Every structure is written in C-alpha cells, then in structure tokens.
Amino acid sequence: MEMTDRDSAYEFLQRKAVSEEEDARKAAEEAAAEKQRMRQEEATRKAAEKEAAAREKQMKSAVGRVAGTAAGTLGRQISNEVGKQFGGSFGKRLGGNIGASLGRGILSTLFKLR
Known part of the structure; x- marks a missing residue:
C-alpha cells in the first residue's frame, strides 16, 4: 500500500495566492513596459x-529668397527701362529701386512666400 500526502486547503490557497501575486507582478511589469514604449514612440514622432517642420520652413525661406531676388531683378530691369525714358540716369536709378521693391512686394503678396 502506497502512502499519498494530499494537499490541505491551506497549502492549496497558499500556492494560489503566490501564483496570483506573480501574475499581478508580471501584468504590472508588462503595463509599465508598454507605457514606456508608448512614451518613446511619442517622443520619436514629435x-x-x-x-520635418524645420526642413519645410527652411525650404520655404530659400524659395522665398530666390523668388524675391528674381522678382526684384525683373522689376528693376523693367523700371530701369521706363525710368530711362523719363528721367535719364536719375530716373533709371530711381525707377530701378522702386521697381525692385514693387516686384518683391507683389510676389510676396501674391504667393505669401515670406
């Protein structure tokens, strides 16, 4: 005849409590790890x-400078020719400066580049 040592209710409940504590600890660790992963993903996304916003701003600024220069040059050339007809070299110089400012201003207003 074999002797069998059966678990008492106390021993069963002790093992169950230990198992539940381990499960709760594991769940808490997993939740903390998930929270940390989410924070890291959010920081990476931001x-x-x-x-990307800095690159876009830099690109818009560069495009604005180039377009402003081109518009100023075009306005200056047109106004130089008009000013030359009406006031000689002074008219050419004055017309060129006014034309450059007008060209840049019109382009800026139309396309909101700056």
Whole structure:
C-alpha cells in the first residue's frame, strides 16, 4: 500500500495566492513596459514632426529668397527701362529701386512666400 500526502486547503490557497501575486507582478511589469514604449514612440514622432517642420520652413525661406531676388531683378530691369525714358540716369536709378521693391512686394503678396 502506497502512502499519498494530499494537499490541505491551506497549502492549496497558499500556492494560489503566490501564483496570483506573480501574475499581478508580471501584468504590472508588462503595463509599465508598454507605457514606456508608448512614451518613446511619442517622443520619436514629435522629434520627426519637428524636424520635418524645420526642413519645410527652411525650404520655404530659400524659395522665398530666390523668388524675391528674381522678382526684384525683373522689376528693376523693367523700371530701369521706363525710368530711362523719363528721367535719364536719375530716373533709371530711381525707377530701378522702386521697381525692385514693387516686384518683391507683389510676389510676396501674391504667393505669401515670406
């Protein structure tokens, strides 16, 4: 005849309590790890958005400078020719400066580049 040592209710409940504590600890660790992962993803996303916004701003600024220069040059050339007809070299110089300012101003107003 074999002797069998059966678990008492106390021993069963002790094992169950330990198992539940381990499950709760694991769940808490997993939740903390998930929260940390989410924070890291959010920080990475924000950094990428900030970098993209900075690149876009830089590109718009460069385009605005080039377009402003081109518009100023075009306005200056047109006004130089008109000013030359009406006031000689003074008219040419004055017309060129006014034309450059007008060209840049009109382009800026039309396209909101600056």
